[in-house]
Amino acid sequence: MAERVGIVLFGLLTLAACAPAPAPPVPAGAAAPTVSGPLPLPARAKVSPVRLTIPAIGLDQAGLVPLALGAAGELQAPVRFSDVGWYEGGPVPGDPGPAVLAAHVDSRSGPAPFFRLRDLRSGDEVRVARSDGADVVFRVDSVQRYPKNEFPTQAVYGPAPGSALRLITCGGSFDTAKRSYRDNVVVYASQRWD
Template sequence: MGIADMQAYARTVSLASLALAVIAVLAGAQPEATARPATGSATPSAAAPARADTFRSARTYPTVAAPVRLRIRALHVDSTLQRLGRQDDGTVAVPERADVAGWYEDGPRPGQPGPAVILGHVDSRTGPGVFVDLSKLKRGTEIRVDRADGSTVTFRVRKVAQTAKTRFPTDLVYAPSLDPSLRLVTCGGSFDRTRGSYRDNVIVYADQA
């Protein structure tokens, strides 16, 4: 998405944090209590609901290493992953560079139960972004995420949707689940020159292979 276009999406993350907390309870996850400082830019929003890291469970699950690289061969995407936290106002940070995707680290890690979310810009003032061709992905396309321990988790595209930013499907993107899944989010549709942003979001829904 364009830099300004991350703003509407950022607001939805604060609203969806409660859903992520539910995922943590269902999965017995124990996220790190201290996230890395947020980077990038986002607009102010209302205070976020309870964070997932306020929940604890006696159940244990195999450790899943943090993601470090995203690879989509069909789109010639091979990007390191910036860790995205939340700013002091509760909004999600966005990738600092247009050619690098970012993983929202307050949510599940790819391969953990629930939807892992990766954001990327569609373009910038200097040229195309890492997700410029995201809308062209086909059902069944393979997406690979490399992790810090040297392992790789593979996902396959289930569907690609485009929706107006005013109707961002928060429930579909962040719905609690015990099944590992992946969401890729960028901007799309026509460009609103008055507001300096795209009107839509492109969302890729993928399931672990």
């Protein structure tokens, strides 16, 4: 579904937190691997994304917050509606695999960071600055909308060639009884090499 996705205007509804998108299953009873031979090298400082810039929708957001999984294995949404979060259990944007960033679409007080995410088009540029000084550039491949009960967990979190980025927010119509949007909007992007 590459066509423009619709979202009900925030002013018409009483809004609540966007229900989080499902995250990859955590293996039950997974044990830490045993290490034999030389001692491992000291861990390097953890790298994290620190700024997200999407010129096509006028987004320039600093101070990305870490996101974790909830008790049911779902990705937790940012606590504050003004934040963009990064799933710290996955790759850092620019490293191999799909990095996941999530934010709210809106709140009672107006648009949130990913309000215009649905307006992105194939080829639009997405930049992620990292704490190690790297500035990683991605190109949008597609924008899709899925009912929350049909969220494509494998396509979002599963293996991807090279460095990939997934941007997730809520979309579609608003369910006033559940105080949540019925769908998720997912932007798929891949690293651009100039």
